[in-house]
Amino acid sequence: MHPFTFIKAGDNNTAIKAATENAASKFIGGGTNLVDLMKMNIEKPDKIIDINILPLKEIKKLSNGNILIGALVTNSDLAYNEMIRNKFPVLSEAILAGASAQLRNIATTGGNLLQRTRCYYFYDTATPCNKREPGSGCSAINGYNRIHAVLGTSDKCIATHPSDMCVAMAALDAIIHVQGINGERKIMFSDFHTLPGDHPEIENILQKGDLITAVEIPALSFAKNSAYVKVRDRASYDFALASAAVALDINNGIIKNARIALGGVATKPWRATEAEQALIGKQVSANSFKDAADIALKNSKELKFNSYKTELAKRTLISALNKIGGIA
């Protein structure tokens, strides 16, 4: 591990100032991703700014009915929060489908948003990787790419975004609250993460020094009819081969509104708006779910070892829709 200095920030401004001044600094939340990456010499910050005593640990209901989640709320506290469980079960289920109890107890909401890919080669400094070392090449495109993305890829990078929580947040149109050296701003979830394109090393639109302070979940009445389904190689403690977050507004067997996001198959938390549109006005039925799944994956780009993902993602989505639609 590269040597670094360590400071504890007592308030947001101190943290932001320190981070803005030092190009190679990093905030640390739970540290469950950052420290691993430091141990593998992938992240080499020379300054660590501990933000854990900042007052960002609350989950509260705003007057407009939205819910505001502090950036330091742990994944466990968020998943087991009563409001979240009742009103946004998809978010609770997504978080609980990820990592392990120990990790969720320390991992934070802000850190989870920024967790980095699990691409094998990204983790191996002996191999080329455009995300880790821009311009060095991508070892996965012609290598072993079983866990890689089929949506949103580029010829520079095909790595998936690994977060489960983010898939639910994408479906829920979350809003990310950020405070930077020039003040506070809000970022729509769909704008937050970026596609790899020519610059896979850039993963979101944050600027140097930006501190995530909270995530806002807009009130959504039908979000109580929501679910997260995750398919993986073992029953727990594993990243998704494919996952789906869905919420359906159903009236008399007719779908009035829908939210769909996919995980495990895309380079960022993947909102499938076209598939949502296709469901609106349709009857709850195996056929309409299948049609939606086909639409969600129609731009899928398969490689040698991940070609199964198109079909698996469709089935995963159908499984989630079935769950909400009451189809066995």
Added chain:
Amino acid sequence: MSMIVGQPLDRKDGKLKVTGAAPYAGEFVVPGLVYGVTIQSTITKGHINNIDTTVAQKLKGVLGVMTYKNAMSLHQPTGSDPSSGKFAEKDLLPLQSERIFYNGQHIAVVIAETFEIAEYAASLIKVDYNEEKSVSDIHDPEAKPYQPQQGLGGTSPQAKRGNTDEVLNNAAVKLEQTYTTPVYHHNPMEPHTTTAFWEDDELTVYDSTQGVFGVQNLLSNVLGIPKNKVRVISPFIGGGFGSKGFTWANAFLAPMAAKFINRPVKITLARSFQMFTCAGRRTTTIQKINLGADSNGKISAGKHETTSETSFVDEFVENAGVATKILYDIPNLDIVQNLVRLNRGTPCPTRAPGEAPGTYAFEVAMDELAEKLNIDPLQLRLINYAEKNPVDGKEFSGKNLKECYEKGAAAIGWKDRSDKPSANKQGRYLTGYGMATATYPANRSKASVRLKLYQEGNAVAACCTQDIGTGTYTVMAQLMADALGLPFEKVEFKLGDSTFPQGPNSGGSQTMATTGPAVRAAALEAKSKAIQLAIADKKSPLYNVEESAIGVENGRLYVINNNAKGETYTQLLSRNKMPLIDVNATTDVTLKDGEKSAAANANAKKEPDNPFAKQDEKMDREKYVFHSFGAHFVKVKVDSLTGMVKVEKIASAMDIGKILNEKTAKSQIMGAAIFGIGMALMEGSVYDPNTGRIVTKDLADYHVPVHADMPEFDVQFTDKPDYNISLVGARGAGEIGITGITAAIANAVYNATGKRVRELPITPDKLI
């Protein structure tokens, strides 16, 4: 007398382990200890042009960097038998040359005051390579198979009986299928670790090993120092599963580094990469099975051809056909073994080497044959049941496999199985049942034990063997307690130190079957000496009583039909001013691959002094074959939409002789069944198709089963003592549990889904 043997007692070392008080190889406090971190090659074949260590060496706290340029030279190891020490890669002693044979080979050791400095310094070392074209995949056309003539311990990997090709050709029903298993990495919880220090010319090593004596032998041999100047200590091992059966470079690198900088050095392999490149693995297997049967299901011929991999620096044969020889009564059978050399590290034994992948392929083939024949798979096994050893017609020392089939079938509810696949469906969930036979040879070798029965009424025995988590400490103490007539709390068994009398390595599930009889003989002799002392002692209430009329219980010697008459060991020994009774026992019976090996030096061998050892050695074992059998029955539930498999229940029934401790024995079978879940459904290492470098380099990418994958377990035993193997009556648990289980799960998945996946693991993508 209530027997302690057989009771499901908690482990003697259980509390030490769960409280963290049990010292493992990396946890001994050695004054002045510093840390070695090894660097591995990042190319797959070629040589090193230069290693630039200048920046690293300048770091504060760095004590030295050892490479092929400055490391001490080593002697070529002479032995190849794991019982006396087998270095895993005989042609690649560490840091002896600039040549690279595989990706992940050790090329340097950085030694520093702290682990963190050593790690950081290691990241600053620049290596310049000359890369050559490598062969790193078994399917590579450049990989040329050959037929090895010798397997592990000198066994023959090729076998033939009858006239297979012709009979196969003429069979009414034929099956030909190919099955593949991927590379498996053992991944014990405790990574390979060695702590070494020198005091003048004497070396002490704390090593995590399945063979303490072998490591001592090898260190003496390879470092070129007398054996009595090397002490190896290994009281606790956090799992090995075969990976610590052979010795790996870390065991040499630590003493080399300690000499290099003149300080005690600890080297622990890192979980990521290092545990996947230089600590062994199970090779890929490609297994082609042919079966021919008549329409009633009697199998007339079979062929089991395996191709597996080895390295360019040693030869390891994963003889997958080994169990096929003995499983069923098949008159015509060919076992063929091919080997391919690859630029990968050398494979080594992994739980039931040969049997585990072999019974997967063969027992799935049996399931496929049963379907072709329209016969229940269990029935097919009964039709071809081997009453005698199909290899040479010898009797089994004890075989109660039919009882296992009955127990397992009842426990799983085999009658609920439909012969038609994917017939059992509730909504989108499919239920299926599968079974397979398990088998493993009963191995035994030589063990010596020293036992001291103390005046205080307690006893301590010592033997240089290991407890690899299996329960040796506990079970040996149970044997001692019964034989000495002492309470379980008053006996202690010590192991894992090369200063103790030599015991077996912990491989081939032989620790108990080998050490048990020696412990028993030593304990019985100590008791007998005490009794004789009493008989001859005028002051003893037992004076002049017949030895056979005397019992010992709870540390008290008494007349069997007059309990009031007696005295304790303590009374007897203190009156006679004897602090202890000190005995040695050696039992030397070698059973390999299920047969008594014709001891070449039988005549030269000295008869044991210990009468109980003598009694054991004298037994006629030539007429038997020593093999354990069992059966696994599995129920699975498959989500037909997503392809995710849930193993719902595993019912295992094992015939392994007498059960000495039901709890530890059950844990062995359960643990092995969990390995089977891993093999069947998720485990498998992958190498980069372009570079040959390991891709699944840590436990995030190499999937082992987790709690949520656990089914309900129902482990049963026949518990029929096998007094032909020894007077202890136990054949040994352990590896048998992982044989057959993978096939049973695969067969259950087929029964549920109608999809026959012949390339493990059966991950969701293969079922949709």
